[in-house]
Every structure is written in structure tokens, then in C-alpha cells.
Amino acid sequence: MADEYFLLVCDDVSHDVVLTDPGPRVMDVVQVVRRLKGLSLWHSKVLVTQVPAVIFTDLSEEAAAAAVSALRDAGARAETREQPEPDFPKR
Template identity: 80%
Template sequence: MADEYFSLVCGDVPHDVLLTDPGVRVMDVVQVVRRLTGLSLWRSQGLVTQVPAVVLACVPEEDAAAAVSALRDAGARAETRERPEPDS
């Protein structure tokens, strides 16, 4: 009997949303972070002022892109980063 090996290919690599600069409209960015994360206003403001900060971790690529777009619309600089695959 021959051994068969299969390689699982996952098309949905988790992404992180990284806030690199809140810009000049900090309160607008705080409101977006609050909406995205569900954090309180106080914690959202703390997250925004401690950049670079991971706003969302391990989210699908589409959700990460939408979050970055919302942050950029509010005047912030943000980017997505692929999560490195864990060593097996």
C-alpha cells in the first residue's frame, strides 16, 4: 500500500491591523478603534496614543482591509500584516 501525503492549503491567512500613526484627528481615530474593537472610549484612546499598536489580531484579510480603510478615512496611518505561520 502506498503512502499518500496531502498538504493543506489555507486560503485565509490571518492578518493583524497595525496602527502606526493616529494623525491629527485623534478623536475620530479613537471612535473608529472603539467601533472596530468594542473597547471602551478610555481604552481605545489609550491604544491610539501608544503607537505602533495592533488594533485587531488574527482577522481575515477582508476584515483587515476594511479596518485599515476605516482608520485611513479617519486620518490615521494603518497597515495590515500577515501573521507568520507557527512552526510545526
């Protein structure tokens, strides 16, 4: 039996949240990342200082926009990126 893959029309496109620049208030951004991801302070600081960093993957558009808004409010530059559609094998 061959594996078959279907992309449902009702499936939302997944989004990633990418931190491109922590800005001048790095510790404020670290605190936001810590709150959103539930990481330790140290892990959050490491993630924020290694930009560009993918903070979240596979989020809905609304959740990604909320995360980007929280990061921007803390002084960071962040953006959402749509994940590319999977490249399923052709029959």
C-alpha cells in the first residue's frame, strides 16, 4: 500500500515567529521570550542574543501576530513567516 498525502483546504498555513533584532532593551525582550516560551532566564537570553532566531514554529496566524506584537512592544524587531507548503511526491 502506497503512502498518500493530502493537504486539506481548511488547514491554516503555519507561521513562524522570527526575532531579527533584540533592540536596545535586550533584557525586556528576554523577559517576554521567557514568559511566552516558559524557558529559564539563561536559555531565553541565549536565544535572544543569537539572532536571527526562530522563537516559535507552527503557530496560527493570530498566535504568531500576538507573539510578534509582544516582542515589538518590548523593543525588538520580529516578524512572522509563513511556512512553505510541504513538497509531496507526485504520483
